[in-house]
Amino acid sequence: MSEELDDYFEGAIGQLLERTRHLRGMVPRPPKPEFRTLAVACNDALNLAVEKLETLREHSTWSNTRAQAVRLREYRRVVHEIDLVENAVVAALTRNHKDDLFLNQLVGKIAEDIAYPLVPPVVTCLSQGYYRIYPQYNLLCVPLAESRFLLHLPDLYHELGHAVLSDQTHPASGEYSQALNRALFEVQGYLARKKQAERLARGPASVARNLDLWEKSWLESWISEFFCDLFALYALGPAFAWSHFHLCAQRGHDPFAVPPAGDDSHPCDEARTNVMLYGLGILGYSDEGAKIRARWERLTSILPSPHRPEYIRCFPDHILLRIAQEAFDGYRAMNCAAATEDRPSVVRSRFTEAWSRFWLEPQRYACWESSAITELKAYCAA
Amino acid sequence: MSDTGLHANFYEQVRGYAQQLDELLIQLSSPAATIHSDLTKRVELLVGQLREPSRSEGIALQLLSFQARHRRLFSEKHWLEIAESLRSNSISPPLLDRLEVLARFLEEQRAGAVAKMRGR
Numbered sequence: 001m002s003e004e005l006d007d008y009f010e011g012a013i014g015q016l017l018e019r020t021r022h023l024r025g026m027v028p029r030p031p032k033p034e035f036r037t038l039a040v041a042c043n044d045a046l047n048l049a050v051e052k053l054e055t056l057r058e059h060s061t062w063s064n065t066r067a068q069a070v071r072l073r074e075y076r077r078v079v080h081e082i083d084l085v086e087n088a089v090v091a092a093l094t095r096n097h098k099d100d101l102f103l104n105q106l107v108g109k110i111a112e113d114i115a116y117p118l119v120p121p122v123v124t125c126l127s128q129g130y131y132r133i134y135p136q137y138n139l140l141c142v143p144l145a146e147s148r149f150l151l152h153l154p155d156l157y158h159e160l161g162h163a164v165l166s167d168q169t170h171p172a173s174g175e176y177s178q179a180l181n182r183a184l185f186e187v188q189g190y191l192a193r194k195k196q197a198e199r200l201a202r203g204p205a206s207v208a209r210n211l212d213l214w215e216k217s218w219l220e221s222w223i224s225e226f227f228c229d230l231f232a233l234y235a236l237g238p239a240f241a242w243s244h245f246h247l248c249a250q251r252g253h254d255p256f257a258v259p260p261a262g263d264d265s266h267p268c269d270e271a272r273t274n275v276m277l278y279g280l281g282i283l284g285y286s287d288e289g290a291k292i293r294a295r296w297e298r299l300t301s302i303l304p305s306p307h308r309p310e311y312i313r314c315f316p317d318h319i320l321l322r323i324a325q326e327a328f329d330g331y332r333a334m335n336c337a338a339a340t341e342d343r344p345s346v347v348r349s350r351f352t353e354a355w356s357r358f359w360l361e362p363q364r365y366a367c368w369e370s371s372a373i374t375e376l377k378a379y380c381a382a
Numbered sequence: 383m384s385d386t387g388l389h390a391n392f393y394e395q396v397r398g399y400a401q402q403l404d405e406l407l408i409q410l411s412s413p414a415a416t417i418h419s420d421l422t423k424r425v426e427l428l429v430g431q432l433r434e435p436s437r438s439e440g441i442a443l444q445l446l447s448f449q450a451r452h453r454r455l456f457s458e459k460h461w462l463e464i465a466e467s468l469r470s471n472s473i474s475p476p477l478l479d480r481l482e483v484l485a486r487f488l489e490e491q492r493a494g495a496v497a498k499m500r501g502r
Contacts, residue, residue, distance in 0.1 A: 061408070064411055064412070066407060066411040066478065066482065067407075067408055067411055067412070069482065069485075069486075070404040070407055070408055070485070073400065073404055073485065073489050074401070074404060076489075076493075077397060077400070077401070077492070080496055129501055132385070132386035132387060133386060133387035133390075134386060134387070134390060135387060135390050135391060135394075136390055136394055159387060162387030162388065162390075162391075163387070165391065166387070166390065166391045166394075168440060177440070180441070181437065181438060181440075181441075184441070184444075185437055212452065215448065216445070216448060216449075216452070219441055219444055219445040219448055220392070220445055221388050221389075223441070224388055224391075224441065225388065228387075265385055265388070265498065
C-alpha cells in the first residue's frame with residue numbers, strides 16, 4: 001500500500017515542483033515598484049512550497065500508516081497554497097495595466113488620509129467575483145473595469161478593514177480586533193440568554209437549532225463583516241453607506257432573511273444598513289443617515305419579506321448599536337482618522353460628491369463621472 | 383465584498399494548528415524520533431483552548447471550539463485525558479488515535495474554509 005502511494009507522490013510531486021519552477025519564472029524581473037512587496041511574498045511562498053514538496057517526496061519519512069495520513073494532509077495543504085499563488089498572486093504580477101497603477105496610487109492616498117496602520121495592499125483588477133482581499137499576501141482584487149467608475153470604489157475601505165482584522169499581532173490593528181471581541185461577547189451573551197429562555201419554555205426544537213446556526217454565523221463571518229463595514233464607514237463617511245445601498249439594489253436578496261432562510265456568510269442587508277445608520281449617528285451624520293434610511297425603506301418596500309420577525313430576534317437593535325459603538329472605539333484606538341468635516345481629503349470629497357451628483361442629477365451622472373475619474377487619476381499620480 | 387478576506391484569516395490559523403498537530407503526530411509515531419517538548423506544549427495548549435476558549439481568544443479558536451462542541455468531537459473526559467497525556471508525555475495508541483481524530487477535524491475545517499474562500 002505504502003509503495004503504491006510512494007509511486008503516486010513521486011510522480012505528482014515531481015510535476016508540482018516543475019510547476020513551481022515555471023511560476024517563479026513567470027514573475028516579472030524587475031517587478032513594477034507598486035508590486036515589489038507582492039513579488040517578495042510570491043517568491044517566499046514558492047520557496048516554502050518547494051521545501052515542503054521535497055520533504056513530502058522523501059519516502060522514508062512517511063513509512064508507517066499514520067505518517068501516510070499526515071503526508072496526504074500536508075500534500076493537500078501545499079497544493080492549495082500553490083493554487084492560490086498561481087491564480088491570485090502570479091496572475092496579478094504578470095498583468096501589466098495602467099488601471100492597476102491608478103488603483104495602487106488611490107489606495108496609497110486612502111492609506112495616508114486615514115492614517116492606515118498597516119502597509120497598504122497591492123491592488124489588481126483581476127477579481128472574477130466582486131472585491132476580494134487575500135490578507136496573507138496583502139493583495140486586493142477588484143473587478144476588471146472598476147478603476148473607471150466611482151460608485152463602488154468605497155468598497156476598497158471595507159477590504160482594508162479585513163486586512164486590519166487579519167493582523168491581530170500589530171499593536172494598532174490589534175485594538176480593532178479587541179473591540180470586535182468585546183462586541184462578540186455581547187452577542188454571545190444575548191444568544192446564551194435566548195437559548196436559556198428557549199430551554200425553559202420547551203419550545204420547538206427548530207428555534208434552538210436556529211439559535212445555534214446564528215451563533216455559528218456570528219463567529220464565522222457576521223461580526224467581522226459588521227466591523228469591516230464600520231471601518232469603511234468611519235474612514236469614509238456616508239459615501240460608503242450609499243455604496244452599500246447600491247450594492248444591495250444591484251445584487252441583494254431578501255434583506256431580512258436570516259439562516260436557515262438566508263445566506264449565512266454575510267449578515268442580511270437590513271442589519272448591515274442599520275449598523276451603518278447607527279455608525280453615521282455616532283460620526284455626526286444623522287441628517288445624511290435619515291436620507292439613506294428613507295431610500296432604503298423605499299427599496300425594501302418593493303418586495304415585502306416574510307422574515308421580519310426572525311430578523312428582529314437575530315439582530316436586535318441594542319446589539320447593532322453596541323457593535324457600532326465598539327467598532328468606533330476600536331477605530332479611534334488605532335489612531336486612524338475618522339471621516340469628520342474638519343479633516344479634508346480629496347479622495348473622500350470625490351466619493352462623497354459622486355453620490356451627491358448621482359442623486360441630484362442622475363441623468364447627467366455618467367457624463368460627470370467620466371471627467372471626475374480623470375481628475376482623480378491625475379491627483380493620485382501627482 | 384468577498385468571502386476570501388472573511389475566511390482567509392480562519393484558513394491561515396487552522397492551517398497553522400493542523401500543521402503543528404501533524405508535526406507532533408509524525409514525531410510521536412516514529413520510535414526513533416525526538417519529541418520536542420515545545421511542540422507538545424503548543425498542542426496541549428491548543429487542546430485546552432478548543433475544549434474551553436477564553437473570552438480573549440481570537441475568533442478562529444472560538445469558531446473551532448464551537449464546531450468541535452457541536453460535532454461532539456470528544457467528551458469532556460477525553461479532552462482532559464488528551465491534555466493530561468500530552469502534559470505527562472504518556473504516549474499510547476489511544477492518544478495517537480484521538481490526535482488523529484483531531485487532525486482530521488482540523489483538516490476538514492481547513493478544507494471548508496478553502497471552499498468558502500472560493501465562494502462555494
